[in-house]
Amino acid sequence: MTNSWLRPWRDRAFQLLALAISIAGFALSSIILLHAELEQRFAVRTAEMLGGELALTGTRAPEPAQIELIKTNATATVVDFSTVLVLNDELLLVSARAVDNKYPLYGQMQIASGRFEGTHAVQAGPTPGEVWVADQVLDRLHVQPGDELNIGQKKLKLSAVIRQLPDQSAGFYSMSPRIVFNQHDLEATGVLGPGTRITYRQMISGDAGQISRLQKNLEPTLRPDQRLEDIENAAVRSMGPLKQLTLWANLAVLLVSMLCGATIYLATSERVAHRSRLAGLLRSFGAPRRQIISRLLGSEFIAILPASAIGSLVGIALISILRQSLDWQGSMAATSVQWLTILFAPMVLWLAFALPRLTALVRVPAIDVLNQRNKPKPLSTNIELTAALGAPVLLAGFLTSSLADLGNLLALLVILGAGLPALLWPLLKGLDLVSGKLPLASRLALRRLSRRPSLTLPLLAALTMAMAVLALAGQTGNQLLDDWRSRLPEQAPNHFVLNLFEKDFDTFNTWLEKQEAITQPLYPIVRGRLTEINGVPVSQAVTKEKENRNEALNRDLALTEAADMLPSNKINEGAWHPAKNTVSVEQELADRLGLRLGDKLLFITSQGSINTEIASLREVDWDTFEPNFYFMFAPGGLAEQDVTWLTGFWLPTGDGKRLAELMLQLPHITLLDVNTLLNKANEIIGQASAATALLAALLMLAATLVLTAALLGGQAQRGRDNALLRTLGGNRALLYRVTWAEFITLCGCAALAAMIIIFAALYPLTAQLLNDNPTLSYWQLIPLLIGLGVAGVGVLASRGALRKPALSLLRDEA
């Protein structure tokens, strides 16, 4: 009895089962941990954008009662407003921000000591008496660090150049450059008069429980001008790669669960066949059900535990290594619930997939021993199928709590995964019926498949799922990487120039050529403010609440005209410039302002006004490093306006003197260096790519495991068949032909079904992951290649069954 937990390991079916549980443990633990890491990074990134886990925004300072509620949490306060800087007769509208000493709660500020100096990170904002300004301020006002600037009535010393604030929104250029100073100086500036439009922003950090309690307490105290934003509802635009990767990881959890489940199911079927004689014997000895459960299922359970633990440990080790290699700091992100899940998930899979089959052992009647029958009757097929299909879905839902995101895909996979083999079944039966004229080997192979539904159908389903997953993982993984690469090509523009005039083009182009810079198209820019929608002033057309959310209404917008749409943009409604005097509007802004196709807009510009009509609503990818516009007019729409030009260019690394030279020649232009943003985006993409590759590898490993289980699954039966054929005079060549025909037919059917699944799943998958339409690629034909490969490996793996000595029939080893 001491080694009763070792005994099951002698059975090959159990070894396979244990391997499947180990891989499940490995795959699930690594995916759960990776998922947790990604979620945390996603949350941190969102928190950085929001400034904290919760943000309380209003046009006045928070009430004392609210401060009282918040004070137990770490908080930072910023006050945002627009003001004008005046220096040497130059006027410059700026977005000013007064920060307290706690700012920023998350992330770092990237600053530089001079216009063309390198960037470095700091954790705290300017001290009292100091002001930091964006590069454009230096260019427009011709000042440099060390100079003094007047903010209202207060003189502040310009001490650094801002390159990036952690909560800087995705649009990296703005008509009003940013300045930051200490809140201590705010009152002294005297700019906070009654007419000034001010935003008070209280950023709060805390754990999920604290934040949700705080949110609940704060909600009833909110004034009409105040609103609360948390990470969940933050109006932060898609986080690009991180968001996609999180979705992809969710999908991976689901698919790996299904694949490992399929392996467990197949291996258990084999295991049950091996153990049923013992079950029948125990029954014939008078063992009660309870005893059979403890003897057969109990030892099975104990024996499976180390396999599960080893798999999970390897997964944990892998993620630790990955974290080190990607330089992810801090302790692991998984919560205690997630650690518990890691511990129990493989066992849940085992319970769902193996137990319904194993319980068949309890019901083996003693008479089966006498009848030499070794196939116990399974529990109701419906129960088994429900358990087998429900378990990974529930598990994945539990793990990712984002079934809503993947709902349609999930339903599709479940329906097709279970339904297609059933649909293919009549095809197999039909082939059998018309197989009379086929060669003997093909006929025998077809009969083996078409007359053993309990063996063939699960095999077919498992092979189909594995092939579909392999191909889908390959294609979507590749597409994700391509998508990311295309967003940030190696020579993505790392500088942007605004306020360029037509007369500057020659000077500018000469400079670009000299620096071997790579140029981008030029966009005409007209500053304009949206004032009327369908003849109704914006202040009436848009509610106060909406207006507060829309910076677009409170500032000058960069209007442009273009004959062609930007490659990263997509028309959601309407058509691209069907007529002159039409405009295309960015979808999110249109939603926020309640704009529809056909609405008439009025913009006020320095040269008068522009009347236009909305002809299309456009989706914009803000994560690309190319200029994006809320309003794009049809060519000619900005005629007779004051036009300046905007463009981007890629400048090879080198010293800052080159840019200083340009600024000297064209002192009125605004030059933005986005290298810092670009590097950060590149870093995220690098990490996301590594994680994607890891997930794809895990998926492929799980799929390969299913294929292995599928191949080994029917070996015992194949061995019996072959021994009998040999006894009756069949030679080895015939046995090989039968085996080949069997695997080719099986894999062919599975490949066919997998291709149907891929075509059906690709649309929702690419729409969800890539926000794009699926493209045809060679990945969709992969199941055919996999099928051929699997058939080959299947025949190789069947060599044991091909060599099964005919003598075994006499010895009743079969």
Place this chain on the structure above:
Amino acid sequence: MNKNLEIELPSTGAPLLQAESLLQAESVGKTVPGPDGELTLLEDIDFTLSPGQSVAITGPSGSGKSTLLGLLAGLDTPTSGEVLLDGKPFSKLDEDGRAVRRGELCAFVFQHFHLVNDLNALENVMLPLELKGAASPRKTASHWLQRVGLEHRLKHFPATLSGGEQQRVALARAFAVQPQLLFADEPTGSLDHANGGRIGELLFDLNRESGTALVLVTHDQQLAKRCQRHLQLEEGRLFERSESSIESLAEAATESSAQ
């Protein structure tokens, strides 16, 4: 019964015998590795079977009956000595060679029937005919199933047949290829007394009508008694039993079963 045999059967391509002895074992021995060194299962077996002759091999459990049958049928190879089939080396052929020779000359009946579960009765009988490349396997198979009284069960799968019926299908499968030599391993061992008796009867009837030689491994002394010769295996050695000793054994068996 003989009426059925008047049907003209399609040829199954069984070759004509060329040697006087159909099956011959020369000093055949078999050892296997055991926990305490080599374990001798069979030793110095000399044995000859003429065409059409029937021989019963009996012996206590573990005496090596099934091992001997396996060696004689080419399912296994001896560690010493040689088996000849139709005067030609058999045990020294490779596995494929033995399978082909077996397919040409031999047939089997097993204790546990060993029908292919996913083939119906007709297809089970057709299987060896198809392996041999016989001209009209379906017609021949139907004839033999009719001959064993299962003409109404042609499309039935083994799971829906009784033990006795399954063994009838196995007999039809064995005789359908018109073998020169039939190996039968405890053919009644899995059946009740009445069914066993009927299958024994059918086996010897078909054997006699077909003129097939028979090697029968059995515990059933009554069945053994119906063979022309009776060999006894004891501790790996083979002894020819005389008529009188067979009779006394049969009597003893009858008495013990009566008690």
